Amino acid sequence: MFDDEFLRRLEYFVLVSHRAAGGVFSGGSISGEVDIFSNRHKQQFGAGTEFADHRVYVQGDDLRRLDWNLFARFGEGFIKRFDADVDVNIYFLLDCSASMQAGLGKFNKYDYAQRIIASLSYIALSELNRVGVVSFSGGVIDMFPLTRGKSKFFNLLKFLERHKPADSKTDIRLSVDNFIRKTKRAGIAVIVSDFFDYGGCQVAIERLRYNKFEPVIIQLHADFEADPKLQPEFQSVLKTNFNLVSAENENIKNIKNNEINITINDSTLNQYKICFDNFLDEIKRYCINKCVSHIITKTSTPLEEIILKIIRNKNILK
Numbered sequence: 001m002f003d004d005e006f007l008r009r010l011e012y013f014v015l016v017s018h019r020a021a022g023g024v025f026s027g028g029s030i031s032g033e034v035d036i037f038s039n040r041h042k043q044q045f046g047a048g049t050e051f052a053d054h055r056v057y058v059q060g061d062d063l064r065r066l067d068w069n070l071f072a073r074f075g076e077g078f079i080k081r082f083d084a085d086v087d088v089n090i091y092f093l094l095d096c097s098a099s100m101q102a103g104l105g106k107f108n109k110y111d112y113a114q115r116i117i118a119s120l121s122y123i124a125l126s127e128l129n130r131v132g133v134v135s136f137s138g139g140v141i142d143m144f145p146l147t148r149g150k151s152k153f154f155n156l157l158k159f160l161e162r163h164k165p166a167d168s169k170t171d172i173r174l175s176v177d178n179f180i181r182k183t184k185r186a187g188i189a190v191i192v193s194d195f196f197d198y199g200g201c202q203v204a205i206e207r208l209r210y211n212k213f214e215p216v217i218i219q220l221h222a223d224f225e226a227d228p229k230l231q232p233e234f235q236s237v238l239k240t241n242f243n244l245v246s247a248e249n250e251n252i253k254n255i256k257n258n259e260i261n262i263t264i265n266d267s268t269l270n271q272y273k274i275c276f277d278n279f280l281d282e283i284k285r286y287c288i289n290k291c292v293s294h295i296i297t298k299t300s301t302p303l304e305e306i307i308l309k310i311i312r313n314k315n316i317l318k
Contacts, residue, residue: 002118002157009304010122017123017311018056053128053150054078081128088129089146089187091213092117093179096163097137097170099196103222103299112220112299113192114160119307120190125150130187133159136175137168143182170197176204186212194221195283202286209290217287217294219280226276226298228269 054067057077070078094117100110107115121131125148133144133156144159170193179189189208195201201217208215280296287294297306 002115002161006115006118010119013119013307013311014123014126015056016308017127018058053081053126055081055127088124088127089132089185090121090124090129091132091134091146091179091183091187091189092121093134093136093175093189093191093193094160094163095137095170095191095193095195096135096141096166097193097196098165098167099170099194101165102194102225107299109194109220109222109299110165112303113218115303116218116220116306117190117192118157118160119303120310121156122150122153123311125153131156132183134175134179135163136172136179137166138171139174140178140182141166143179146185170195171199172197172201172204173199173207176207180207180211180213187214188216189213190216190218192218192220194225195219201283205286205290205292209292215292217283217292219283219294219296221280221296221298223298223300226280227273 054070055078057066057079061077061079065079065081067078067080070076094113096110100113101108103109103112117133121133124131128148130146130148132146135141135143142159142163144156147156172191172193172195176189191201191204193201195217205215205217284294284296286292295306295310
């Protein structure tokens with residue numbers, strides 16, 4: 001899953017994040033705009049005594065914290081960082097429901113989600129933030145506790161590799177309720193999911209906001225889920241997307257236990273595509289109205305492309 005090539009790209013992501021207007025986790029937001037991660041760092045200059053890490057110098061940094069030895073060796077400025085810096089708590093909520101197994105090509109949705117979380121976690125840990133990971137489906141399955149420092153990154157990878165999609169439905173509201181009850185510190189809550197939840201995600205997002213968490217939505221889907229191809233006289237049992245197809249359609253037969261025997265023709269296929277587009281658009285419009293950071297991606301999008309988009313875009317909703 002996390003091969004050497006993937007691990008080598010992580011340092012590149014960190015370098016880009018530092019140079020992109022102060023980094024993914026440290027770019028101030030403007031009223032009316034939404035950054036993928038808001039500025040939470042409030043450095044207490046001179047208060048720290050224990051050295052923690054370096055980061056690339058950006059304009060406006062205190063030159064008293066510049067490491068002149070590294071500047072002499074490499075010709076580039078690096079700022080010393082100390083434990084006195086106020087860090088950010090960032091929680092990644094990973095959907096482990098059955099629908100996340102869908103996908104074609106190199107990765108399914110779950111593999112793709114794991115790599116997004118691993119990449120953003122590494123950047124966050126490099127910024128001296130605290131990172132935790134929560135796996136969920138019909139509720140919270142497991143939690144990787146808040147941790148800090150790049151030395152803990154491989155423990156986080158082992159946690160991700162240990163979990164596989166469960167044979168269960170998504171219940172984001174219940175999962176968020178479980179997460180809030182188990183979590184003492186508020187912070188940024190990044191939900192990575194296909195959001196195939198009959199109950200929707202709006203109530204869960206509101207509960208996060210009410211409890212002082214900042215929700216961030218990363219919504220992914222496989223290409224064929226948005227644009228399925230018609231096979232002659234094809235019949236299928238559709239389980240995960242029943243809410244996307246009208247039950248009044250004459251081609252739907254024998255609805256039982258959320259399984260639908262459905263004969264697909266051009267009309268049904270077009271109806272499904274319209275419903276799926278509406279499904280994506282409903283969540284997007286809700287997030288825009290509530291000023292919630294939101295990004296949609298397909299599993300066919302190269303991982304590097306989506307990570308760099310998150311890093312470089314000050315306002316991903318614009």
